[in-house]
Amino acid sequence: MSEITDARPTQHGKPIEHGDPVVVIIGSGAGGGTMAHELATNGVRCVVLEAGPFLQREDYVNDEWEAFSQMAWLDMRTTSGSWRIARDFPNLPAWIVKAVGGTTTHWSGATPRFMAHEFKALSTYGPVEGANLLDWPITLADLEPYYDRAEKAIGSTHRHGRPPLPANNNYKVFANGAERVGYKYYATGPYGTNAEPYDGRPASIQDGFNFQGDKSGAKWSIAVREIPRALETGNVDLRPQCHAVRITHDPAGKVDAVEYLDADGALHRQAARVVCVAGNSIETARLLLMSDSPLHPDGLANSSSGQVGRNYMRHLTGSAYARFDEPVRMYRGETMAGIIADEASHNPARGFVGGFYMETLSLGPAFLASFVEPGSWGREFTQLLEAYRNTAGMWIVGEDMPQASNRVTLNTDVKDQHGLPVPNVHFDDHPNDAAMRRYAYRAADELYRAVGARGVHHTPPYPATHNLGTCRMAERPEDGPLDAWGQAHDVPGLFVSDGSVMTTGGAANPTLTIVALAMRQADHVVDLLRRDEL
Amino acid sequence: MSQRHEADRRGAKDPDDIKRDTSAAVAGEPAQLTERQRAILVRLLRAAYPHDSFPDGPYERTADAVIAATADDQRLARTLGPDLDQLDVIAGGDFCSVDEQTVTHWLREYSEEPYFRAIRGIAVVALYDDHEVWELLGYEGPSVDQGGYLHRGFDDLDWLPDPRIEEYDGEPRPDIITSDTQGADA
Ligand SMILES: Cc1cc2nc3c(=O)[nH]c(=O)nc-3n(C[C@H](O)[C@H](O)[C@H](O)COP(=O)(O)OP(=O)(O)OC[C@H]3O[C@@H](n4cnc5c(N)ncnc54)[C@H](O)[C@@H]3O)c2cc1C
Numbered sequence: 114m115s116e117i118t119d120a121r122p123t124q125h126g127k128p129i130e131h132g133d134p135v136v137v138i139i140g141s142g143a144g145g146g147t148m149a150h151e152l153a154t155n156g157v158r159c160v161v162l163e164a165g166p167f168l169q170r171e172d173y174v175n176d177e178w179e180a181f182s183q184m185a186w187l188d189m190r191t192t193s194g195s196w197r198i199a200r201d202f203p204n205l206p207a208w209i210v211k212a213v214g215g216t217t218t219h220w221s222g223a224t225p226r227f228m229a230h231e232f233k234a235l236s237t238y239g240p241v242e243g244a245n246l247l248d249w250p251i252t253l254a255d256l257e258p259y260y261d262r263a264e265k266a267i268g269s270t271h272r273h274g275r276p277p278l279p280a281n282n283n284y285k286v287f288a289n290g291a292e293r294v295g296y297k298y299y300a301t302g303p304y305g306t307n308a309e310p311y312d313g314r315p316a317s318i319q320d321g322f323n324f325q326g327d328k329s330g331a332k333w334s335i336a337v338r339e340i341p342r343a344l345e346t347g348n349v350d351l352r353p354q355c356h357a358v359r360i361t362h363d364p365a366g367k368v369d370a371v372e373y374l375d376a377d378g379a380l381h382r383q384a385a386r387v388v389c390v391a392g393n394s395i396e397t398a399r400l401l402l403m404s405d406s407p408l409h410p411d412g413l414a415n416s417s418s419g420q421v422g423r424n425y426m427r428h429l430t431g432s433a434y435a436r437f438d439e440p441v442r443m444y445r446g447e448t449m450a451g452i453i454a455d456e457a458s459h460n461p462a463r464g465f466v467g468g469f470y471m472e473t474l475s476l477g478p479a480f481l482a483s484f485v486e487p488g489s490w491g492r493e494f495t496q497l498l499e500a501y502r503n504t505a506g507m508w509i510v511g512e513d514m515p516q517a518s519n520r521v522t523l524n525t526d527v528k529d530q531h532g533l534p535v536p537n538v539h540f541d542d543h544p545n546d547a548a549m550r551r552y553a554y555r556a557a558d559e560l561y562r563a564v565g566a567r568g569v570h571h572t573p574p575y576p577a578t579h580n581l582g583t584c585r586m587a588e589r590p591e592d593g594p595l596d597a598w599g600q601a602h603d604v605p606g607l608f609v610s611d612g613s614v615m616t617t618g619g620a621a622n623p624t625l626t627i628v629a630l631a632m633r634q635a636d637h638v639v640d641l642l643r644r645d646e647l
Numbered sequence: 648m649s650q651r652h653e654a655d656r657r658g659a660k661d662p663d664d665i666k667r668d669t670s671a672a673v674a675g676e677p678a679q680l681t682e683r684q685r686a687i688l689v690r691l692l693r694a695a696y697p698h699d700s701f702p703d704g705p706y707e708r709t710a711d712a713v714i715a716a717t718a719d720d721q722r723l724a725r726t727l728g729p730d731l732d733q734l735d736v737i738a739g740g741d742f743c744s745v746d747e748q749t750v751t752h753w754l755r756e757y758s759e760e761p762y763f764r765a766i767r768g769i770a771v772v773a774l775y776d777d778h779e780v781w782e783l784l785g786y787e788g789p790s791v792d793q794g795g796y797l798h799r800g801f802d803d804l805d806w807l808p809d810p811r812i813e814e815y816d817g818e819p820r821p822d823i824i825t826s827d828t829q830g831a832d833a
Contacts, residue, residue: 175789178662178776191670203668228822237823277812281801288810300814318795328791439806444786445796460824478786482775487666490695490767491751498775499698502785527670535670564807
């Protein structure tokens with residue numbers, strides 16, 4: 114790698130000197146963007162390093178593949194294990210965003226909370242063979258006040274006086290099916306897109322594009338809310354297209370700087386008093402593993418537990434697409450404004466532990482063709498697309514089991530565009546995941562048959578949109594790299610602020626919880642800084 | 648093509664590469680196919696993705712996308728032409744005049760062959776991203792310039808009753824259901 118240069122990369126907000134030891138946040142997504150906003154509005158100065166560009170509303174495009182090329186994380190990655198992804202999408206284990214705002218630019222908006230028992234997976238479910246279950250070091254009660262704040266920040270419908278979104282066509286099929294099979298806990302939310310103007314943003318125009326960034330502005334994302342407000346405080350120096358490559362520490366072991374490459378590949382060093390890593394589970398683990406040192410030969414923060422990169426979770430997912438005699442036109446309207454929570458309960462009589470949500474889902478023909486049955490061709494395949502107009506879709510999202518062998522490691526045989534080892538993601542389904550998915554597909558079949566489906570296609574999990582657990586919080590240092598605040602047990606001043614902190618994954622879509630955890634962590638960091646304990 | 652260029656600059660993948668392992672691929676010039684080889688490719692694509700209502704245009708454009716994408720993978724660029732020639736040999740002369748059923752039968756045997764997998768990985772993206780295909784399938788695409796679908800039918804489904812949109816206001820859902828709690832309910 115090249116020499117460290119002092120020249121400044123392009124930045125937004127108020128410049129901060131490279132030698133000024135401030136809080137350095139790596140990644141500007143759900144976790145990192147929330148940290149930046151919370152710290153800056155509390156008077157704490159921070160540098161935000163973001164690998165991707167600063168895209169604004171006018172840059173977004175209403176076109177699935179064009180938008181994907183524009184903002185997806187497409188740096189080389191490799192895969193291994195028995196999951197279908199390793200065969201169908203060998204270099205795309207995850208579907209996430211590389212841009213200011215991170216994957217909230219792509220996200221759809223479902224915001225269920227975790228349930229109390231999901232923070233106590235080991236004591237509720239008991240030991241599950243092959244699963245590395247653990248209770249979280251915090252409880253629902255610890256997070257409740259932050260859930261309230263996060264829901265207000267996001268503007269979740271059905272919460273704190275926010276009205277529900279109306280029923281779109283896909284939801285009409287979904288909710289009628291739910292009612293007919295006896296489900297009760299269905300609604301068009303909670304969902305992070307405005308049904309009426311709120312917080313300076315307009316109401317939904319049901320444009321059908323939100324996985325592509327939302328041009329209308331009705332959808333909450335870090336890029337439209339937290340980032341501009343953080344920049345306004347004058348306490349933030351945001352550096353897009355700056356890729357962190359190493360976190361360093363002083364001889365005593367406390368973090369002291371972050372080295373990063375700018376858009377032209379020049380290497381810089383930003384002094385740091387505190388470092389918050391929020392690169393989304395795969396990159397967070399990779400960065401810690403690349404930051405090995407004589408004190409941490411197996412990767413930073415990995416000495417006591419050896420768990421950095423392990424327990425990678427991607428949620429049990431799957432989709433069901435049902436064909437009807439009549440038109441549905443699922444693509445019109447808010448993509449995921451439909452949630453059924455009846456199956457989210459933990460009910461071991463179903464043959465598995467944990468639970469799952471069902472949520473409306475729609476893809477355009479371009480994405481549907483790629484994901485509906487990867488590798489498939491011939492008439493069985495084309496009939497799925499021929500039925501496009503008359504198709505309704507849902508996504509299944511449930512708790513998957515953490516396994517020590519599901520793991521992010523450095524693949525030193527393959528290098529990325531910077532010459533750095535790429536992350537390899539190894540994954541095998543746990544039998545509990547497989548049992549839950551089978552049950553969930555049957556439940557989807559019954560729901561759609563109840564409203565007259567001609568056939569229901571079961572789509573396997575696509576590249577992971579939810580990436581969790583590679584740096585988990587644990588009471589004891591030997592069980593996980595982070596403490597109950599997300600600070601590394603072994604490295605003073607090092608925090609992890611994204612979905613990788615999750616001890617177990619719960620059934621709920623993770624973003625509300627990531628935001629709430631980051632708000633809680635930020636309060637703690639502000640407090641420690643005020644008391645001069647960092 | 649500007650997207651592709653941008654992706655190359657970043658050393659990253661292109662959408663039409665996502666189904667292939669290109670971690671060891673070498674970039675270079677695209678395959679130089681003869682007219683005949685291209686015609687075979689078009690026929691192969693129609694057999695792999697048969698839609699009776701589709702004209703030739705989308706399949707032709709998809710064939711060109713496959714050829715262009717070989718620039719990212721020199722192994723594929725070298726083998727594509729000869730692999731297509733082979734289909735004429737199998738057909739005893741003219742692959743393009745063989746009926747769909749027979750072609751499908753042959754292709755089944757080659758389903759896991761790297762060249763056919765690679766062609767599918769690229770073609771499935773290119774074909775269904777074609778705007779003429781969107782129209783044929785009844786997809787209306789971008790809507791934001793027209794005010795979304797808010798006043799253009801986002802809720803026009805009329806063959807089912809209008810469902811509740813609020814959350815259920817009866818008993819809250821139990822988070823945990825065990826044989827004990829079920830017994831208590833009964
Ligand atoms: C299509 C789609 C739909 C979704 N829908 C929902 C939903 O309905 N509900 C829900 O709860 N969740 C949803 N999600 C998931 C949600 O977007 C993620 O859970 C969330 O954004 C993760 O937050 P994060 O902070 O962990 O990472 P991200 O938001 O991904 O942010 C990580 C950021 O770090 C940057 N970065 C990484 N490495 C480095 C580095 N070395 N240096 C500098 N920067 C770096 C990345 O470029 C990125 O911007 C969806 C995701 C997708 C893709």
